[in-house]
Amino acid sequence: MKIDLDVEVLADNNTAASYNRDLFEKNKTLVINLMSSPGAGKTTLLEKTVARLGKEYRIGVIEGDLATEKDADRIRAFGAQAVQINTNGGCHLDARMVAKVLPEFDFDDIDLLFIENVGNLVCPSGYDLGQNHKVAILSVPEGNDKIPKYPVMFRRTEMVVLNKIDLLPYLDFDVKMAMEDLLGINPQSRLIQVSSRTGEGLDEWLSWIKQAYKQNVER
Amino acid sequence: MHEMALMGDILQLIEKDARSRNMEKIEKVELIVGDLSNALPDALEMAFTIFRARGLALLSEQSELVIKKEAARAKCTVCGFEYNPDARLSICPKCSLPSGILTAGETFKVQSYEGS
Ligand SMILES: Nc1nc2c(ncn2[C@@H]2O[C@H](COP(=O)(O)OP(=O)(O)OP(=O)(O)O)[C@@H](O)[C@H]2O)c(=O)[nH]1
Ligand SMILES: [Mg+2]
Ligand SMILES: [Zn+2]
Numbered sequence: 001m002k003i004d005l006d007v008e009v010l011a012d013n014n015t016a017a018s019y020n021r022d023l024f025e026k027n028k029t030l031v032i033n034l035m036s037s038p039g040a041g042k043t044t045l046l047e048k049t050v051a052r053l054g055k056e057y058r059i060g061v062i063e064g065d066l067a068t069e070k071d072a073d074r075i076r077a078f079g080a081q082a083v084q085i086n087t088n089g090g091c092h093l094d095a096r097m098v099a100k101v102l103p104e105f106d107f108d109d110i111d112l113l114f115i116e117n118v119g120n121l122v123c124p125s126g127y128d129l130g131q132n133h134k135v136a137i138l139s140v141p142e143g144n145d146k147i148p149k150y151p152v153m154f155r156r157t158e159m160v161v162l163n164k165i166d167l168l169p170y171l172d173f174d175v176k177m178a179m180e181d182l183l184g185i186n187p188q189s190r191l192i193q194v195s196s197r198t199g200e201g202l203d204e205w206l207s208w209i210k211q212a213y214k215q216n217v218e219r
Numbered sequence: 220m221h222e223m224a225l226m227g228d229i230l231q232l233i234e235k236d237a238r239s240r241n242m243e244k245i246e247k248v249e250l251i252v253g254d255l256s257n258a259l260p261d262a263l264e265m266a267f268t269i270f271r272a273r274g275l276a277l278l279s280e281q282s283e284l285v286i287k288k289e290a291a292r293a294k295c296t297v298c299g300f301e302y303n304p305d306a307r308l309s310i311c312p313k314c315s316l317p318s319g320i321l322t323a324g325e326t327f328k329v330q331s332y333e334g335s
Contacts (some may be wrong), residue, residue, distance in 0.1 A: 003236065004331045009250075
């Protein structure tokens with residue numbers, strides 16, 4: 001007998017993601033899912049973000065990692081609540097893993113929740129976690145080929161944070177070309193340039209977050 | 220990607236449905252995999268072979284996997300031109316505006332299965 005199922009392979013994930021989304025929505029918590037290759041600077045950007053916004057907003061962080069607690073410890077050192085999810089070798093976070101750790105946060109006390117996904121430009125892109133915004137981080141040493149090589153990631157994110165711009169003078173990264181590639185793949189996306197090391201460009205990132213927070217509360 | 224895990228999800232989904240219909244065997248599985256879905260058909264085939272060899276999820280030696288690939292297609296929202304997109308897939312080759320939207324290529328679905 002033939003059965004026409006016609007169902008999304010990720011249907012179960014999407015169900016869990018809407019559960020998460022309802023919870024975030026009810027508490028007016030703004031949730032940002034950060035994705036990049038390993039070492040692009042997700043944790044460093046979050047350290048700087050917590051340091052700069054920690055007085056004004058109550059911040060929680062979920063750290064996805066293959067096996068260690070290192071990134072969560074780095075965030076705690078800056079005074080935000082951080083919960084680690086170890087994927088035990090898994091290459092991405094899914095909505096159920098996130099749902100499982102949500103009870104560890106007191107959502108009455110959290111304005112912003114950042115989710116640092118596992119460092120990987122392929123797998124995390126397919127999984128809705130229930131976030132409000134998906135952001136990709138790309139760093140200058142990775143080179144210009146990343147946007148055309150990983151179109152799915154850059155199509156499914158609404159912003160690219162180009163990190164490590166302090167290294168632009170020493171490397172051959174072409175910012176204009178990256179912007180054109182991004183426009184060609186996802187005209188709705190935008191690219192902002194930062195150095196989490198020197199702090200250059202961080203104001204633009206932080207004001208985008210504040211704006212997004214405000215819009216989410218007023219919605 | 221992580222095709223073993225994906226195939227595990229796919230087979231679990233099918234097995235659950237098959238058992239609810241009192242089926243004992245799954246003979247054929249049909250998937251639709253878009254070029255821009257990030258899932259790799261070859262790796263899915265490989266994963267299926269492994270599950271089949273282990274006799275998991277009501278599979279047997281005769282069970283077969285059919286993957287229908289869905290090519291990427293795009294349509295310009297300004298001039299209406301339809302095209303096979305390249306790397307800069309939103310750029311309409313006819314009017315050069317970044318106004319193309321994908322009409323196919325992102326699907327990743329279990330279309331059907333056959334069981335008894
Ligand atoms: N020069 C420079 N180095 C940076 C910058 N941001 C981060 N780094 C360095 O890049 C390395 C990796 O940074 P992380 O923040 O750990 O990167 P990550 O994306 O969290 O890495 P994973 O969690 O392992 O995927 C560290 O040595 C950082 O100090 C920057 O803006 N400029
Ligand atoms: Mg990190
Ligand atoms: Zn056109």
